[in-house]
Amino acid sequence: xxxxxxxxxxxxxxxxxxxARFKAYGLGAIIVAMLALVILLTSVLGNGxxxxxxxxxxxxxxxxxxxxxxxxxxxxxxxSKVTTIGYAPILRNALLATLEEQGIETDLSNKEISxxxxxxxxxxxxxxxxxxxxxxxxxxQFDVLASGRIDGFFKGRVTMESAALDGNTSPxxxxxxxxxxDAGIMQTKFNWNFFVWPDASDQRPEAAGIGVxxxxxxxxxxxxxxxxLPIGVASSIYxxxxxPKNRWTDVIEVNISNLAAVPSIVFGILGLAIFxxxxxxxxSSPLVGGLVLTLMTLPTIIISxxxxxxxxxxxxxxxxxxxxxxxxxxxxxxxLPLAAPGxxxxxxxxxxxxxxxxxxxxxxxxxxxxREYPAAFTPESGLFGEASTALPVQVYNWTQRADPGFVxxxxxxxxxxxxxxxxxxxVAIYLRRRFERRW
Amino acid sequence: xxxxxxxxxxxxxxxxxxxxxxxxxxxxxxxxDIRKLVSLPKQHALxxxxxxxxxxxxxIVLFSLYRRLAEAEGSWLFxxxxxxxxxxxxxxxxxxxxxxxxxxxxxxxxxxxxxxxxSTIAIMTTVGIVFSMLFETFNFFEQYDWxxxxxxxxxxxxxRGNSDLGILPLLWGTLYISFIALLFAVPIGLFAAIYLSxxxxxxxxxxxxxxxxxxxxxxTIVYGLFxxxxxxxxxxxxxxxxxxxxxxxxSVMTAGLVMGVMLIPFVSSLSDDxxxxxxxxxxxxxxxxxxxxSETIRQVVIPAALPGIVGAVLxxxxxxxxxxxxxxxxxxxxxxxxLNPFEAMTTVTVKIVSQLTGDTDxxxxxxxxxxxxGLTLFVITLGLNVFALFIVRKYRxxxx
Numbered sequence: 001x002x003x004x005x006x007x008x009x010x011x012x013x014x015x016x017x018x019x020a021r022f023k024a025y026g027l028g029a030i031i032v033a034m035l036a037l038v039i040l041l042t043s044v045l046g047n048g049x050x051x052x053x054x055x056x057x058x059x060x061x062x063x064x065x066x067x068x069x070x071x072x073x074x075x076x077x078x079x080s081k082v083t084t085i086g087y088a089p090i091l092r093n094a095l096l097a098t099l100e101e102q103g104i105e106t107d108l109s110n111k112e113i114s115x116x117x118x119x120x121x122x123x124x125x126x127x128x129x130x131x132x133x134x135x136x137x138x139x140x141q142f143d144v145l146a147s148g149r150i151d152g153f154f155k156g157r158v159t160m161e162s163a164a165l166d167g168n169t170s171p172x173x174x175x176x177x178x179x180x181x182d183a184g185i186m187q188t189k190f191n192w193n194f195f196v197w198p199d200a201s202d203q204r205p206e207a208a209g210i211g212v213x214x215x216x217x218x219x220x221x222x223x224x225x226x227x228x229l230p231i232g233v234a235s236s237i238y239x240x241x242x243x244p245k246n247r248w249t250d251v252i253e254v255n256i257s258n259l260a261a262v263p264s265i266v267f268g269i270l271g272l273a274i275f276x277x278x279x280x281x282x283x284s285s286p287l288v289g290g291l292v293l294t295l296m297t298l299p300t301i302i303i304s305x306x307x308x309x310x311x312x313x314x315x316x317x318x319x320x321x322x323x324x325x326x327x328x329x330x331x332x333x334x335x336l337p338l339a340a341p342g343x344x345x346x347x348x349x350x351x352x353x354x355x356x357x358x359x360x361x362x363x364x365x366x367x368x369x370x371r372e373y374p375a376a377f378t379p380e381s382g383l384f385g386e387a388s389t390a391l392p393v394q395v396y397n398w399t400q401r402a403d404p405g406f407v408x409x410x411x412x413x414x415x416x417x418x419x420x421x422x423x424x425x426x427v428a429i430y431l432r433r434r435f436e437r438r439w
Numbered sequence: 440x441x442x443x444x445x446x447x448x449x450x451x452x453x454x455x456x457x458x459x460x461x462x463x464x465x466x467x468x469x470x471x472d473i474r475k476l477v478s479l480p481k482q483h484a485l486x487x488x489x490x491x492x493x494x495x496x497x498x499i500v501l502f503s504l505y506r507r508l509a510e511a512e513g514s515w516l517f518x519x520x521x522x523x524x525x526x527x528x529x530x531x532x533x534x535x536x537x538x539x540x541x542x543x544x545x546x547x548x549x550x551x552x553x554x555x556x557x558s559t560i561a562i563m564t565t566v567g568i569v570f571s572m573l574f575e576t577f578n579f580f581e582q583y584d585w586x587x588x589x590x591x592x593x594x595x596x597x598x599r600g601n602s603d604l605g606i607l608p609l610l611w612g613t614l615y616i617s618f619i620a621l622l623f624a625v626p627i628g629l630f631a632a633i634y635l636s637x638x639x640x641x642x643x644x645x646x647x648x649x650x651x652x653x654x655x656x657x658x659t660i661v662y663g664l665f666x667x668x669x670x671x672x673x674x675x676x677x678x679x680x681x682x683x684x685x686x687x688x689x690s691v692m693t694a695g696l697v698m699g700v701m702l703i704p705f706v707s708s709l710s711d712d713x714x715x716x717x718x719x720x721x722x723x724x725x726x727x728x729x730x731x732x733s734e735t736i737r738q739v740v741i742p743a744a745l746p747g748i749v750g751a752v753l754x755x756x757x758x759x760x761x762x763x764x765x766x767x768x769x770x771x772x773x774x775x776x777x778l779n780p781f782e783a784m785t786t787v788t789v790k791i792v793s794q795l796t797g798d799t800d801x802x803x804x805x806x807x808x809x810x811x812x813g814l815t816l817f818v819i820t821l822g823l824n825v826f827a828l829f830i831v832r833k834y835r836x837x838x839x
Binding site: 015016018019021022023025026027028029030032033034036037039040043044047230231232234235237238239242243251252255256257258259261262263264265266267268269270272273274277278279280295298299302326328329352355356357358359362363365367392395396399407410411414417418421425 | 507543544547550551553554555557558559560561562564565567568571572574575626627628629630631633634635637638647650651653654656657658659660661662663664665667668669700703704707731732733734736737754757758760761762763764767768788791792795796801809810813816817820821824825828
């Protein structure tokens with residue numbers, strides 16, 4: 001029995017259905033991967049964007065002479081004996097006065113009123129007063145930080161229900177905060193300080209910033225750039241242009257491709273054993289971090305540099321040799337400049353990888369709580385020897401804290417990190433598009 | 440550090456003066472006529488700079504290493520030797536400037552030395568990794584029986600001594616999490632690669648491929664945070680709790696899923712390369728026999744690409760086993776041997792981090808065990824990598 005070619009038989013139908021199914025699986029896989037990316041980014045942005053905003057209370061603070069400078073001579077050494085504990089009641093009184101002025105009634109205790117203001121605020125006021133002692137005796141306007149819970153209330157993290165169960169705040173305090181916000185005294189605005197301030201202790205997430213972390217990461221990137229780029233380029237030049245094909249260079253090559261796949265934490269162990277225990281460099285210093293990251297980035301840079309060198313056609317080398325250049329001159333004067341865009345692209349991508357690396361830095365002690373901005377050089381600790389932290393490690397550090405305010409901070413630091421990575425990768429792509437030559 | 444300042448300043452001073460002196464002297468020996476010189480003055484200058492700087496700097500590095508090993512103090516003798524080396528190089532290279540001297544060749548020999556030195560740093564890194572871990576692992580096995588380490592199913596470190604340090608529960612957690620990650624990443628990555636290389640239009644390819652590769656550029660700490668604040672609570676509230684399987688946000692499933700997402704681009708870009716390397720003639724032959732596209736892919740392309748794909752999966756597995764931040768934040772810290780994927784378990788990498796951060800005492804087995812764990816991890820991942828690279832390379836040659 002013959003059937004028309006125009007009607008599909010059962011078997012063909014089945015095969016076509018299988019074809020459609022197979023194609024749908026492929027499309028589904030891509031959609032799942034894209035969806036994962038979207039969910040990941042939304043989750044980070046959703047949690048972290050609010051960290052760039054911060055709630056401030058604008059207070060007219062009376063700075064009484066009898067409390068802050070009993071001697072009345074404005075001598076800084078005497079005035080600095082008044083600690084932040086001495087400044088806290090002044091701020092509380094200022095807030096109470098503001099409440100009264102606005103006609104906001106409250107039966108909160110003094111302690112609960114104090115809890116609305118960040119513990120960091122007293123230190124801010126104190127530093128300002130010690131910086132210009134003439135302010136004592138006057139009434140000065142300050143924008144002080146609201147406490148983490150009040151800040152969380154305006155960002156939707158703290159609700160009336162959660163406040164009722166919370167020892168650090170209460171629904172009444174939130175109502176007052178709302179009233180102050182309606183009066184324009186409490187404002188949530190863009191917070192530059194997040195990028196400048198150092199880390200803060202467990203109880204004050206509102207004052208925590210990534211200043212030290214950015215500085216530490218910057219130092220390490222400098223070290224990686226200054227070491228990994230020349231060493232990587234030099235060893236690629238040797239391997240690609242000069243090395244004879246023998247067992248020794250084979251060993252080096254296999255070794256480099258394996259090093260690129262060694263788990264990053266193993267480099268942390270290496271750093272701990274060699275740089276800290278054996279060489280006795282300072283723990284948690286950007287120097288050690290930079291060296292470890294250099295060793296990690298080296299294979300990436302070598303692999304991309306070799307690819308860039310390989311893509312320069314041999315005619316360039318032959319032409320240089322033909323007019324009397326030595327082999328070394330042909331490489332340094334002609335091949336290397338032509339390979340430079342490719343090398344640079346690879347280096348930037350390697351740096352971006354190093355910037356986001358966390359695990360090895362945990363092992364060399366960069367999890368330490370650091371509030372001092374590390375100096376690039378000090379006579380005691382040498383070049384890049386002061387304790388520091390780094391952006392990704394700061395994120396890890398904040399995830400280990402109890403206060404939920406730190407999750408927001410961690411996500412904010414991640415967004416900053418991702419923006420840096422985005423910029424670096426964009427530059428790399430631009431360089432590749434703009435300067436890469438096809439021979 | 441202080442003792443190095445003077446020699447370094449001397450070296451710097453000599454190289455700078457050497458540069459200018461050599462230039463002048465080269466012109467001088469040629470009587471002002473540059474054509475009489477075999478090498479240009481700047482090449483003489485370069486030779487002098489390198490001859491002055493390299494030997495003393497090498498001596499400084501060697502001596503610092505020696506001092507660490509022998510725990511000797513820095514001495515004036517060392518400073519003297521370094522300065523003498525600098526002066527010798529300086530003087531010899533200056534005296535050696537003659538009309539017919541080949542400064543370019545000499546300078547290039549120095550540079551070649553530097554290049555060779557740079558290329559050995561990768562080797563030294565590997566040697567450093569192996570030796571630092573071997574050394575401490577030996578220390579560990581002197582205090583703790585190796586049979587207990589490899590075959591005990593108990594992990595309960597106790598900083599007052601008498602700890603159980605069995606690696607089995609950690610290995611189990613590592614392999615379980617990696618298995619779930621691969622279970623998620625391999626089908627998705629493979630299908631994505633197949634779709635992109637065989638079905639997708641070039642426009643879709645130019646959008647989807649970079650988008651998937653963004654996943655590869657995201658630092659692992661970001662995935663870790665994602666596991667901790669989003670995936671973990673979600674799995675607990677919607678799967679684990681209702682099914683009565685556990686109350687923990689950090690679990691094998693959390694870490695496995697997030698790690699799977701991280702591995703998708705890894706699997707897909709490697710498989711993409713491999714699928715693209717299968718010759719078009721094989722596809723055309725299959726189409727010519729009347730096979731549909733999916734039949735061609737399943738029965739011709741994939742079998743031809745299989746060794747390469749296996750290599751890619753092995754590389755992904757090695758990446759999963761060595762991954763740290765996702766499991767630190769997503770998998771938990773409890774060492775247990777259990778089959779329930781919604782329970783918190785721990786991995787080798789998590790324990791390396793927890794044993795080596797905070798107060799550490801490098802004499803106690805509780806700290807030293809981290810080095811034994813590190814060495815085990817290194818050996819496993821190295822084995823997987825070597826095997827995978829071997830397969831990939833062998834396969835690549837097949838069609839070239």
